[in-house]
Amino acid sequence: DTAVSQTPKYLVTQMGNDKSIKCEQNLGHDTMYWYKQDSKKFLKIMFSYNNKELIINETVPNRFSPKSPDKAHLNLHINSLELGDSAVYFCASAGGENIQYFGAGTRLSVL
């Protein structure tokens, strides 16, 4: 049973399109995150939600909008996709022990 699952695993799309990535965790955690890993493997936090409330919002273009319908889900919607959005996006969740558990990632390719 996968603890943090993301869908889709791969996403190929054209510039200008709108796409969503979904994330679900079955660990009972209150906090969820989105990270972006660029082509040089550098990982940077984008957003964090705690119990459906936005806690961390890094300097991310407002074309990126996270949505948390409940504390087990955190989705990432991206409008007007650009070439520079191509990356691997990781979802993570954490409980009170301060340890983040990561999903397998979604590789987004914008053509």
Place this chain on the structure above:
Amino acid sequence: AQSVTQPDIHITVSEGASLELRCNYSYGATPYLFWYVQSPGQGLQLLLKYFSGDTLVQGIKGFEAEFKRSQSSFNLRKPSVHWSDAAEYFCAVAFRTGTASKLTFGTGTRLQVTL
């Protein structure tokens, strides 16, 4: 602001040899420190963590790391590397912001294992 430095971008070791991956951090308070491993095409798996107490921490897959406050370091070690250890290794430091904990990652060290 907190930062993490992994000075080695790429390391190659022979199978059976010992391994040490370096990590230095910059952070004003007592850090929470982590090592994660990313195999090709996979997500990040937690190897070990340091929160407090004993400065030598044991992790999964035979890895250990030592926290040295005086050197602001948290180096990862393994006495005998296996070919399956080939992967990207990330050191990270966490600090709390409100009710969430924010991870700052180093740039990663790619480990290659030769047979």
